[in-house]
Amino acid sequence: MIFDKFMQEAFVEARRALSVGEVPVGCVFVYEGNVIARGANEVNATKNATRHAEFICIDQVLEFCTVGGLKSEDVFPKISVVVTVEPCIMCSAALHDLKVKEIIYGCANDRFGGKTVVDVPQVVDYTVKVEGGLCADEAMDLLKEFYKGENPSAPVAKSKR
Amino acid sequence: MEPPQKKPKIQNMSTIQAILSHEYTEPNKLMEVYVTAVDDKKQISKIMQQLATLLPVPQLQHLKRVKDNKIILCSKEDVGSLEKLKPFLEAKALDTAIIEEILQKTEIVEVPATPPKLRWQYDIVHRIWPCKFHPDKYMEQRYEGTNFTDKEKEFHWNIATLMMDISRKILDNQGIGVCVDPRFNSLVAMSSSFTTKSPVMHCPMILVDYVARTQDSGAWNEKLNSAEDFMESEKDSEHTLAGIPKRFKQFMDEHEDHKNIKLGAERLRNTEKLKSEDVQMLDGDNLAKYGPYLCTGYDVYLLQEPCLMCSMALVHSRAKRVFFIKFSDNGSLATRFQLHSVPELNHHYEVYHIKCDNIDMS
Ligand SMILES: [Zn+2]
Numbered sequence: 001m002i003f004d005k006f007m008q009e010a011f012v013e014a015r016r017a018l019s020v021g022e023v024p025v026g027c028v029f030v031y032e033g034n035v036i037a038r039g040a041n042e043v044n045a046t047k048n049a050t051r052h053a054e055f056i057c058i059d060q061v062l063e064f065c066t067v068g069g070l071k072s073e074d075v076f077p078k079i080s081v082v083v084t085v086e087p088c089i090m091c092s093a094a095l096h097d098l099k100v101k102e103i104i105y106g107c108a109n110d111r112f113g114g115k116t117v118v119d120v121p122q123v124v125d126y127t128v129k130v131e132g133g134l135c136a137d138e139a140m141d142l143l144k145e146f147y148k149g150e151n152p153s154a155p156v157a158k159s160k161r
Numbered sequence: 162m163e164p165p166q167k168k169p170k171i172q173n174m175s176t177i178q179a180i181l182s183h184e185y186t187e188p189n190k191l192m193e194v195y196v197t198a199v200d201d202k203k204q205i206s207k208i209m210q211q212l213a214t215l216l217p218v219p220q221l222q223h224l225k226r227v228k229d230n231k232i233i234l235c236s237k238e239d240v241g242s243l244e245k246l247k248p249f250l251e252a253k254a255l256d257t258a259i260i261e262e263i264l265q266k267t268e269i270v271e272v273p274a275t276p277p278k279l280r281w282q283y284d285i286v287h288r289i290w291p292c293k294f295h296p297d298k299y300m301e302q303r304y305e306g307t308n309f310t311d312k313e314k315e316f317h318w319n320i321a322t323l324m325m326d327i328s329r330k331i332l333d334n335q336g337i338g339v340c341v342d343p344r345f346n347s348l349v350a351m352s353s354s355f356t357t358k359s360p361v362m363h364c365p366m367i368l369v370d371y372v373a374r375t376q377d378s379g380a381w382n383e384k385l386n387s388a389e390d391f392m393e394s395e396k397d398s399e400h401t402l403a404g405i406p407k408r409f410k411q412f413m414d415e416h417e418d419h420k421n422i423k424l425g426a427e428r429l430r431n432t433e434k435l436k437s438e439d440v441q442m443l444d445g446d447n448l449a450k451y452g453p454y455l456c457t458g459y460d461v462y463l464l465q466e467p468c469l470m471c472s473m474a475l476v477h478s479r480a481k482r483v484f485f486i487k488f489s490d491n492g493s494l495a496t497r498f499q500l501h502s503v504p505e506l507n508h509h510y511e512v513y514h515i516k517c518d519n520i521d522m523s
C-alpha cells in the first residue's frame with residue numbers, strides 16, 4: 001500500500017491542530033483501503049493529557065464498529081495507523097494492545113517515542129510492524145513551528161509531546 | 162515519671178515500599194582497570210601530576226585515583242591486553258622515565274564502575290576502592306521505608322483500605338483508582354475501568370479524565386455520562402465534586418471506616434498564562450502556586466499496578482506520586498518495567514507499593 005496520500009491526510013489534521021494551539025500531530029486509521037478515523041491532538045481542549053491523535057482515532061474506530069455491527073477485535077488487526085510523529089510510549093502501548101496491523105509515522109519522537117525511548121514490544125510482549133521516516137521533515141517543521149510559539153494554554157508546563 | 166506513651170500502631174502494620182531504580186537497589190557493577198604500584202611517595206605525586214593532565218579518566222570521576230601505593234592508570238577496555246599498555250601511554254605523551262616506572266609493577270584490578278548512590282552501596286564499594294560519596298538523605302529514607310510519618314502512612318492506608326473495600330463490595334474485585342490532592346488529603350476523583358465500553362478505558366485512563374472534569378473539561382463525558390452518575394457541587398463551594406461518581410460517595414457515606422475521608426478538588430483558577438521560562442524554575446510547587454493543571458501535584462492511588470499505556474498516561478498527566486497495592490502481570494512500574502526510571506522522560510513521579518499481604522484479598 002502506498003501511504004503517501006494517507007500521510008497527507010494526517011498532515012491536514014496536524015495543521016488543523018496547530019491552528020487551534022494544539023501540538024501539531026495528526027493521524028488517520030486506514031481500514032481496507034479507506035480512512036475510517038482521523039484526528040489530531042486535543043490535550044488543551046479537553047484538559048486531558050492522554051488525548052493524543054491516536055486516541056481520538058481509537059474512539060472513532062469503536063464508533064465505526066458500533067455503527068457497522070463489527071467487533072473491534074476483528075477490525076483493529078486490519079488497521080494501518082498513519083501518524084505524522086512517532087507514537088509516544090502511551091499510544092504505542094495502546095496500539096500494540098489493540099494489535100493493529102502496522103504503524104507508519106513521519107518524524108521520530110526523541111522525548112516520548114515508543115520506539116526511540118522505550119522498547120514497547122519488549123514490555124508489552126507483542127510486536128507490531130513500525131516504520132518511520134515518511135515525510136519526516138514536513139512533520140518536524142510543523143513541530144518546530146509550534147514550539148517557536150510555545151503552547152499557549154499550558155499554564156505550568158511545556159506541551160505534552 | 163510515667164513511661165513515654167507508645168505511638169499509635171499503624172493498622173495491620175502495612176508497609177509502603179518505594180519502587181526505586183536499579184541504581185539504588187543493586188550493588189554497583191565492577192570494571193577492570195590497569196593500576197601501577199609505586200612505593201616511593203614522591204614518585205607517586207610525580208606520576209599523579211602527569212596522569213592528571215595527560216591521562217584523565219572521566220568515567221571514573223567517582224573514584225579516588227590512589228589507594229595506598231596503587232594508582233589507577235586507565236580502564237582496561239580503553240587499552241586492551243597488557244602489551245598494548247606501553248604504546249598507549251606513549252601515545253598520551255607521558256615522560257619515558259615515568260612510563261618505565263609505571264610498567265615495572267602493573268596489574269589489573271576491579272573497581273566500582275559507577276558511583277554509589279546509597280550508604281549501603283558505599284559501604285561495599287569503599288572497601289574495594291576509595292570512593293567519593295554524596296549522601297542523599299531523602300533517598301536513604303525512601304530506600305529504608307522511613308520517608309513517611311505515621312500520620313501520612315495512616316492516610317495512605319486509609320485510601321488503600323477504601324479501594325480494597327469498594328473493589329470487593331461493589332466492583333466485583335475489579336480495579337479502582339483514586340486521585341488525591343495531598344495538600345488537603347482530599348479526594349479529587351475516583352474511577353473504575355470501563356473496558357466493556359472501550360478496550361483502552363482502563364481505570365487510570367478514566368481517572369485522569371475525571372480529573373479533567375474537575376477542571377470543567379474532559380474527553381469522555383458524553384460516553385460515560387450514561388454509565389456513571391456524578392456528584393453535584395454546591396455552586397458557591399470552593400471545591401468541586403465533579404470527579405466523584407455518586408456510587409462511591411454513597412458507599413463511603415454508608416461505611417463508618419470511610420465516612421470521614423475528605424472529598425473535593427480545587428477549582429480552576431483564572432491565572433495568567435505562563436511563559437515556559439517561569440516553569441523551569443518553579444517545578445514542584447506549581448499546584449499551590451497556579452492551581453490545578455492536569456494532575457500536577459496530585460497523588461494517584463491504584464488497586465492494580467498500571468500497564469505501560471496507563472503508566473505513561475500518568476507521566477503525561479504529571480502525577481506527583483503513584484501508589485499501588487497489587488502487582489499486575491503487565492505492570493510497568495515494577496513487574497515488567499520501571500517506566501518512572503527512564504531518564505529521557507521529562508517528568509518523573511515517585512512510585513510506592515502498599516503491601517497488604519496480611520489482608521484477605523480474595
Ligand atoms: Zn501519544
Ligand SMILES: [Zn+2]
Nearest residue numbers: 363467468471
Ligand atoms: Zn492500563
